[in-house]
Amino acid sequence: MDGVHDLGGKQGFGPVDRAHEDEPYHGEADARAYALTVSLRGERAYPVDWFRHVRETIDPIDYLSRPYFDQWLQTAVAMAIDAGDLSMVEVATGEAGDPVRTPAPMDIAAVRTMLTNPANFEREGAAPAFAVGAKVRTASHGHSGHTRLPAYARGATGTVIAYRGAHLMPDDGARGIERAEPLYTVAFARGDLFPEAAGSPDVINLDLWESYLAIG
Amino acid sequence: MEPSYDSDKVAEIHRHLHSHLPPEPALRVKALESLLVEKGLVDPVALDTWIEAYTEEIGPKRGAMVVARAWTDDGFRARLLADAGAAVAEMGFAGQASGHLKAVENTDTIHNLVVCTLCSCYPFAILGMAPAWYKANEYRARSVRDPREVLAEFGVTVAPDAAVQVWDSTAELRYMVIPQRPAGTEGLDEAALAALVTRNSMIGTDDLKGFDPKGAA
Numbered sequence: 001m002d003g004v005h006d007l008g009g010k011q012g013f014g015p016v017d018r019a020h021e022d023e024p025y026h027g028e029a030d031a032r033a034y035a036l037t038v039s040l041r042g043e044r045a046y047p048v049d050w051f052r053h054v055r056e057t058i059d060p061i062d063y064l065s066r067p068y069f070d071q072w073l074q075t076a077v078a079m080a081i082d083a084g085d086l087s088m089v090e091v092a093t094g095e096a097g098d099p100v101r102t103p104a105p106m107d108i109a110a111v112r113t114m115l116t117n118p119a120n121f122e123r124e125g126a127a128p129a130f131a132v133g134a135k136v137r138t139a140s141h142g143h144s145g146h147t148r149l150p151a152y153a154r155g156a157t158g159t160v161i162a163y164r165g166a167h168l169m170p171d172d173g174a175r176g177i178e179r180a181e182p183l184y185t186v187a188f189a190r191g192d193l194f195p196e197a198a199g200s201p202d203v204i205n206l207d208l209w210e211s212y213l214a215i216g
Numbered sequence: 217m218e219p220s221y222d223s224d225k226v227a228e229i230h231r232h233l234h235s236h237l238p239p240e241p242a243l244r245v246k247a248l249e250s251l252l253v254e255k256g257l258v259d260p261v262a263l264d265t266w267i268e269a270y271t272e273e274i275g276p277k278r279g280a281m282v283v284a285r286a287w288t289d290d291g292f293r294a295r296l297l298a299d300a301g302a303a304v305a306e307m308g309f310a311g312q313a314s315g316h317l318k319a320v321e322n323t324d325t326i327h328n329l330v331v332c333t334l335c336s337c338y339p340f341a342i343l344g345m346a347p348a349w350y351k352a353n354e355y356r357a358r359s360v361r362d363p364r365e366v367l368a369e370f371g372v373t374v375a376p377d378a379a380v381q382v383w384d385s386t387a388e389l390r391y392m393v394i395p396q397r398p399a400g401t402e403g404l405d406e407a408a409l410a411a412l413v414t415r416n417s418m419i420g421t422d423d424l425k426g427f428d429p430k431g432a433a
Contacts, residue, residue: 001223007356008333008384016354016369022415024270024345029242032249034345035266039258050219052335057227059234068336068351070241077248078229084217086255088229092236094247099256106258111265115274118301118315118341121388145223148386150333152360164316167387176221183387190382194361201379204360207387 001053001144002151004060009152009194026067033069040076042106042114044083049173053146054079125166125180129210134160136186137216138208146174149212153204157216158188161205169209182210275344276415278309279392282342283418284410286319287397297321300392304342311341313390320383321394322423327374328393329367329420331359332385339390343418350419360384370421393420400429 416422
């Protein structure tokens with residue numbers, strides 16, 4: 001979707017603020033918000049791209065101004081309400097109705113399992129259509145759902161530098177459909193994406209699914 | 217119930233949450249925590265386990281150990297560049313977002329910089345929690361368009377004829393930078409080398425040029 005989350009290349013932002021850069025959490029509320037989010041999502045097999053998309057639908061002003069894990073928590077709560085695990089009345093009154101019994105809340109063992117097991121997003125899928133070294137052109141338009149082709153890289157020509165296997169396709173995942181598609185790393189000259197950088201030796205690399213691409 | 221996968225529905229839920237929850241983040245979190253615990257959706261003990269994992273156990277020291285080993289062991293360096301997920305698993309560091317890890321190496325002519333412009337994807341298992349600036353709008357917006365200006369703000373200068381290679385983490389691959397080993401570190405062992413590798417150098421916003429070999433002797 002053409003949301004404010006799609007920040008790459010947007011202009012008008014000031015210097016990067018490095019305050020508190022060595023603290024893992026930025027205060028107790030930040031730490032609690034993180035832990036609540038990951039615990040709430042834990043046992044529920046929501047696709048990660050549905051989580052990402054639900055965050056993208058936060059009001060634009062809130063998206064740009066609220067703390068990062070505060071947004072995560074609001075996203076996880078919105079997902080719980082959407083799925084019927086929690087009601088807006090309960091949030092508004094602060095009073096819980098009958099407790100949810102299944103699945104049981106994530107316990108310490110489940111947390112340890114998640115902390116030590118990398119998720120695998122590669123699946124059986126179609127053979128890649130593009131070879132390493134191929135010139136490819138990205139789609140000119142997005143769509144109103146979740147997608148991982150940033151706006152700054154639309155309608156651009158780049159070079160496939162690696163094939164990564166068939167990975168779960170995020171646009172489908174955010175719609176509850178599990179489907180894998182060839183994933184490539186595509187390199188773009190920075191000057192081809194941003195006119196003021198013409199002639200720059202810099203390269204911007206993106207990981208892009210096959211349906212975002214056509215032979216360039 | 218299953219998720220609706222309906223963008224308009226969840227956007228409306230967000231607007232209601234905005235009106236029903238206190239605006240102050242600490243109060244919001246407190247209100248939601250007591251509700252979620254009472255509702256049986258989260259276990260308070262598990263919350264502490266999550267928080268402690270990233271304060272006491274998982275952090276950039278892991279990445280620093282990986283880099284130091286790559287600097288001192290050519291076989292490991294080759295395995296790290298070929299399949300970083302497997303290489304860090306050898307060291308016992310497999311975890312969140314390490315499954316599709318990719319290591320990219322700085323050279324005299326290439327400086328790598330990692331960003332996630334669309335959300336804030338980050339290799340938690342290797343680098344711990346992302347710093348606040350990595351998740352901030354400024355870094356996400358500017359590092360693909362003006363990477364050299366962003367780097368200059370961190371004190372990193374890349375020669376005009378060298379290339380900045382930016383990696384925008386748009387899929388489930390996660391990137392870590394192998395910085396160049398600083399000059400004057402020939403006599404240091406793996407542990408001493410790990411101690412000089414900064415978290416920012418593994419994102420690309422530090423080149424370790426500030427390292428003083430005399431201070432380490």
